[in-house]
Amino acid sequence: MRFLILHMAETLSEHTRNILGLQLPTDPRWVNLAEIQLEEILTDHAYCEQKAATTCISLIQKNPEKDLLVEELSPIVTEEWGHFRMVLAELKKRNLKLGRQRKDVYVNKLLEFQRKGGSPTERFLDQMLIMALIEARSCERFKRLSEGLEDDYMKNFYRKFMESEAGHYTLFITLAEHYIEKKTVRQRWAEWLAYEKELMNSQEVRGDRIH
Ligand SMILES: [Fe+2]
Numbered sequence: 001m002r003f004l005i006l007h008m009a010e011t012l013s014e015h016t017r018n019i020l021g022l023q024l025p026t027d028p029r030w031v032n033l034a035e036i037q038l039e040e041i042l043t044d045h046a047y048c049e050q051k052a053a054t055t056c057i058s059l060i061q062k063n064p065e066k067d068l069l070v071e072e073l074s075p076i077v078t079e080e081w082g083h084f085r086m087v088l089a090e091l092k093k094r095n096l097k098l099g100r101q102r103k104d105v106y107v108n109k110l111l112e113f114q115r116k117g118g119s120p121t122e123r124f125l126d127q128m129l130i131m132a133l134i135e136a137r138s139c140e141r142f143k144r145l146s147e148g149l150e151d152d153y154m155k156n157f158y159r160k161f162m163e164s165e166a167g168h169y170t171l172f173i174t175l176a177e178h179y180i181e182k183k184t185v186r187q188r189w190a191e192w193l194a195y196e197k198e199l200m201n202s203q204e205v206r207g208d209r210i211h
């Protein structure tokens with residue numbers, strides 16, 4: 001797994017235009033905007049980690065019969081909560097405050113694309129793919145920060161997050177393919193990628209949020 005993550009991180013540097021299948025790279029102005037709003041971006045980042053941990057707990061609660069999912073997601077809860085604490089420590093060190101959680105437009109718009117009234121398998125597939133997509137986009141954003149920020153310490157800080165999220169992206173796809181036929185997963189994943197491209201295109205570029 002470690003090798004896979006390192007390998008992915010290397011691949012990421014080479015293919016900035018096509019990270020993890022994402023169809024639209026982040027607007028280059030975003031890093032510059034984020035850089036001047038560090039308190040907001042760290043606050044938003046902290047809540048992204050909190051939501052990742054909370055969602056993994058909820059996925060375990062809803063799928064206790066799926067042994068592999070329970071086994072694989074349990075440590076991810078700890079890891080995501082560890083990320084939350086790392087961001088919190090960074091805020092404290094800089095004398096910045098954890099602000100309030102904002103309305104998450106990106107995630108809400110993604111949720112709208114989930115199949116309503118599908119079979120339990122279809123709903124499960126969408127749950128795995130929405131997680132994979134959020135991890136992939138987070139990974140891409142962290143990569144932008146790790147490359148585009150001025151401060152070397154912050155570049156390195158975000159590089160570590162980028163590597164973690166690349167591993168999580170892979171895990172959610174792997175879990176989907178463990179429980180559902182690969183071809184079905186790939187077809188739906190292509191639909192999600194196309195939807196996310198449109199969503200990113202329609203969103204205003206704002207430096208106070210990760211997505
Ligand atoms: Fe994370």
Ligand SMILES: [Fe+2]
Pocket residue numbers: 052080135164165168
């Ligand atoms: Fe993650």
